[in-house]
Amino acid sequence: MKYKIIILAMVLAVIAAGAYFYVNRKTQSLNDSRADFEIKANKFLEEYNADQVLSDKKYLGKIIQVDGNLKDIERDNKGFLTFVIGDSTSMSSIRCSIDTTTVIDESAYPIGSAVSIMGECTGFNADDLGLGADIVLNRAVIINNKNNR
């Protein structure tokens, strides 16, 4: 009888601990994640420009690895980093908001170099403000820099 109570208490404790960790789990870094899709930057923009609704269905909230040329690195006044991938002659880009939990040395990534960046697709800003059309990736991590390999 005593053992039964002890075992029951242990089972309840494990369930309670599991529930606690499930409810309080933090958003994970994508460093150890696998991409749902790997796509070239220009192809990704082409798909979104062709059909936003269909592309949202396919990509929204998914982990995407984008391969392309680094067009710009922007650091805003709060220190948040955005790596911009795309054709330097076009206003449209893939904008990768870098995961704030990772530290990145920007100087290791020369503008114009080939990069692969993985992030969660948060959607598409169509060109209705005259600023070009952009796809945004969030919590982005840099996979490699082909120039430095």
Add this chain to the structure above:
Amino acid sequence: MEKILLVAIALFLGASTNAQDKYFTKNGTITFDATTSTSPEKVAAVNKSVTCVLDTKTGNAQFSVLMKGFEFEQALMQEHFHENYLESEKFPRSLFKGQIINSSKINFTKNGSYDATVKGHLTMHGQTRDVETNGKVSVNDGKIAIAAKFAVLLKDYAIEVPRLVSDKVAESAIIKVDCSLQLLGN
């Protein structure tokens, strides 16, 4: 021929004046906070990829916010926010179109901090409502920063919070806007 050239020059000048009045960012920040005094933890999210365009000549301001870009510290809260409350896959983008109604009193070329009143329409979760709020416009060496804070009643935007968690999530969320704008074309 001369006439065509004059028209072309006039058009070019017109276009360039226009561009010089417009400021923008694609890295604006918006925070969403629905924490109550009884919330066991912060019910707050941040979006760091807000697009904003401000026309300093007319005071017109537009914001575009991709909802999936809102990040919470806690994964479960983020899942509930996107899947149950804001339905971010069904309504991926929120838009604000409005105007700084006292923009004539703001000198966008002189360094300083100015009070601004913004009026416009906010479309979120498929619902459009009028919004009016006070904010600040700061001009610093050719850069313009805008900041505003206002409350949105979740009910107004058809955002339903289940009764089970209603004491943990505020009925009206505080939206904080913080954008550092640069001249368009630079």
